[in-house]
Amino acid sequence: MTFNPLKIGELTAKIPIIQGGMGIGVSLHRLAGSVAREGGIGILSTAQIGYQCDDFEKNTMKANLFAIKEQFEKAKKIAKNGIIGFNVMVAQFEYEKIIRRCVEIGADVIISGAGLPINLPELVKGSKTKFAPIISSSKGAKVLLKMWAKRYQRTxxxxxxxxxxxxxxxxxxxxxxxxxxxxxxxxxxxxxEIVNQYAKMFQINVPVVFAGGVYTKEDIKHYLSLGCSGVQMATRFVGTIECDAPNDFKERYLNAKKEDIEIIKSPVGMPGRAIKNTFTSVIKTKTIPIKKCRNCLLLKLCNRKDIPFCISEALLNAVNHKTEEALLFAGSNAYRVNEITTVKDILGNLTS
Ligand SMILES: Cc1cc2nc3c(=O)[nH]c(=O)nc-3n(C[C@H](O)[C@H](O)[C@H](O)COP(=O)(O)O)c2cc1C
Structure with a gap:
């Protein structure tokens, strides 16, 4: 069985699978480039993307802006002519600066969630970069697309x-x-249905892609049968050689059982899904003081003094070999990852 390609404007992905952005440091150039080379869409996470740069601790924003270009170029090299884009969280500090940087360096696509990306069309205007909001409800879709139509005359x-x-x-x-x-x-x-109304209004095709718990070919078929044009998958790609996270992070996925995957309360003000460890049990009852603020979130979300823990520190620990002191983000299917394989194998298995 072969799936139809995913068409976004003039871009065509041979297979309708987007690799979801995974921050911090889980989806960088190796993973995104490899997915794109095999015909999917590779997404780099911009969350503290420069964490491996020498001046990251001294000048975090400068390192992040530098790494956006560096990671994109490296991913493109691996991808040959494949499609590479960025995931930018609305909650990120200097959101607009980050989006503008992604556009300036020629991102094929930008996917933006963790809040409603209200001014995204304005930030991307005049470029070739295609953009998508991440939406979790019909209410969110209605509000955002109505606002974009009214304010920017586009969708x-x-x-x-x-x-x-x-x-x-x-x-x-x-x-x-x-x-x-x-x-x-x-x-x-x-x-x-809501998306189609706006697609009709602006006479364009607006593909809808489903994310969250997609793991097998049957799952993909299911979402295509509901009317989606593709899927976004993240968790399954952690079990690959190409995934940019270190091996000790991947091992936590390999060892996780179903009951080890839990919901935590994040300082971002949203729940998050992660693998149980010492860290997730400590934050249930204690506050972990911030050692160093790297200005990762908007001040209105993170008031520094009252938050239970620092999200950047917790996610950086996950890729800095401190997996017991870390927030190990994972999808509900993480317990099904039981081998480290290649992106080619996974995509072959999903599409052949
Ligand atoms: C380790 C990890 C980190 C993630 N980081 C981000 C992120 O920085 N921004 C974002 O919008 N989504 C993030 N996600 C969500 C994924 O992009 C994706 O939409 C979702 O996990 C898809 O579900 P699946 O993991 O069951 O395939 C993350 C997911 C994982 C597993």
Missing amino acids: ADFVIIEGPLAGGHLGFKYEEIESAANQMDSEVKKII
Whole structure:
């Protein structure tokens, strides 16, 4: 069985699979480049993307802006002519500066979530970069696309729907996660209807891509049958040689059992899904003082004094060999990752 390609404007991905952005440092040039080379879309996470640069601790923003270009160029080299883009969280400090940098260096696509990317069309205007919001509900889709139509007389180039089984931050209230999982299929259909209204209004094709808990070929077929044009997958790609996270991070996935995957409360103000460890049990009862602020989040979200822990520190520990002191973001399927294989194998298995 072969799937139809994913078409976003003039871009065509041979296979309709986007590799979801994974920060910090989990989806960088090796993973994104490899997925794109095999015909999918590779996404670099901009969250503290420069963490391996020498001056990262001294001048974090400068290192991050430098790394956006460096990682993109390296990914493009691996990808040959493949499609490479960025994931930028709305909650990120200097969001606009980061988006403008991604556009300036020629990103093929930008995917933006963890909040509603209200001024994204304005930031991308005049470029070839295609953009997508990450949306978790029909309400969010309605509000955002209506606002974009009114304010910018345009709509999204594509839309990512992220359901409650995803890894990392979730666009649901803590208490809604379980019930949302049962209603997600009907929500997907509603969102597609809304997107199609705007696609018709602006006479363009706006593909909708589903993310969150997609693991097998059957899962892909399911979301295509609901009317999606593709899927975004992240967790499964952690089990690859090319995934940019270090081996001790990947080993935590290999050793995780179903009951080891839990929901935590993040300082970003959203719940997040992660692998149980010493860190996740400590933050249930204690506050971990911030050692060093790297200005990663908007001040309105992170008031520094009252937050339970520093999200940057916790995610940096995950890729700096301190896996017990780290937040190990993972999707609900992380326990199914039981070997380290290659991107080519996974994509071959999903599409052949
Ligand atoms: C380790 C990890 C880190 C992630 N980091 C981000 C991120 O920085 N920004 C974002 O929008 N989504 C992030 N996500 C969500 C993914 O991009 C993706 O949409 C989601 O995990 C898809 O579900 P799956 O993991 O079940 O395939 C992350 C997911 C994982 C597993």
